[in-house]
Amino acid sequence: MNHRATSSADWAIEAQSLSKSFGGNRALTGVDIKVSRGDWLTIFGPNGAGKTTLIKLLSTLAKPTGGSARLHGLNLTSEPAKIRRMLGVVTHSTFLYNDLTVNENLRFYGRMYLVPDLERRIEEVVSQVQLESRLHDRVGTLSHGLQRRAAIARAVMHNPSILLLDEPETGLDPHATTMMREVMDTLNSGDRTVVMTTHNLERGIEIAGQVAVLHEGSIVYQASKKDIDAAGFREIYDRCTGQG
Numbered sequence: 001m002n003h004r005a006t007s008s009a010d011w012a013i014e015a016q017s018l019s020k021s022f023g024g025n026r027a028l029t030g031v032d033i034k035v036s037r038g039d040w041l042t043i044f045g046p047n048g049a050g051k052t053t054l055i056k057l058l059s060t061l062a063k064p065t066g067g068s069a070r071l072h073g074l075n076l077t078s079e080p081a082k083i084r085r086m087l088g089v090v091t092h093s094t095f096l097y098n099d100l101t102v103n104e105n106l107r108f109y110g111r112m113y114l115v116p117d118l119e120r121r122i123e124e125v126v127s128q129v130q131l132e133s134r135l136h137d138r139v140g141t142l143s144h145g146l147q148r149r150a151a152i153a154r155a156v157m158h159n160p161s162i163l164l165l166d167e168p169e170t171g172l173d174p175h176a177t178t179m180m181r182e183v184m185d186t187l188n189s190g191d192r193t194v195v196m197t198t199h200n201l202e203r204g205i206e207i208a209g210q211v212a213v214l215h216e217g218s219i220v221y222q223a224s225k226k227d228i229d230a231a232g233f234r235e236i237y238d239r240c241t242g243q244g
Contacts, residue, residue, distance in 0.1 A: 012193035017067035029217035042204040045214035051197035088155035098140030113158035145176025165196040
């Protein structure tokens with residue numbers, strides 16, 4: 001992974017006091033994070049911590065209630081269209097059309113993003129997620145794990161500079177999880193920045209450059225992976241989330 005040091009002007013993502021409320025429920029209470037270009041931040045947290053809400057805000061799928069954020073210097077609330085063009089997003093929804101084949105879905109998204117040399121790019125991403133043999137199968141006929149890989153292919157079709165992954169391994173069987181991990185190891189190439197949420201401490205810290213703990217809507221811990229080990233981080237996580 002590329003975990004180079006950067007200046008304060010080189011952040012891919014900067015969020016300050018980012019918050020989100022649903023009626024009287026405060027899902028995020030004021031998130032502060034900074035992610036440098038080309039880094040991989042894994043955000044850990046128990047169910048209900050606000051991980052999915054944070055990904056939705058950063059991906060412009062939802063609007064914050066308060067605070068601010070910039071992605072490559074673009075304002076999250078006033079420049080969402082520009083931000084979307086440089087994002088790849090993988091959430092619990094695949095954003096794929098079940099009645100279309102993998103190839104047809106990728107061609108649709110490639111045209112939407114004006115991807116040059118589209119056929120070659122489809123071949124590249126399908127190879128990257130190891131779906132060559134299922135390219136002409138309808139998405140609705142694929143297993144959950146294969147659909148998740150197709151969703152990653154969709155997300156990287158336009159070679160986004162920022163990739164947001166919301167618990168990409170959740171619900172996968174052991175074989176699908178192994179395949180997904182092989183795919184994920186290829187995602188942080190060049191200067192691409194990745195933010196991933198998970199509750200899998202061992203896997204999450206393995207591929208991270210930075211780690212953070214989200215608890216009750218706030219980031220309560222963030223550090224470089226080089227400053228901690230897996231056992232030490234588990235103690236930190238348990239203490240931060242009240243599970244110790």
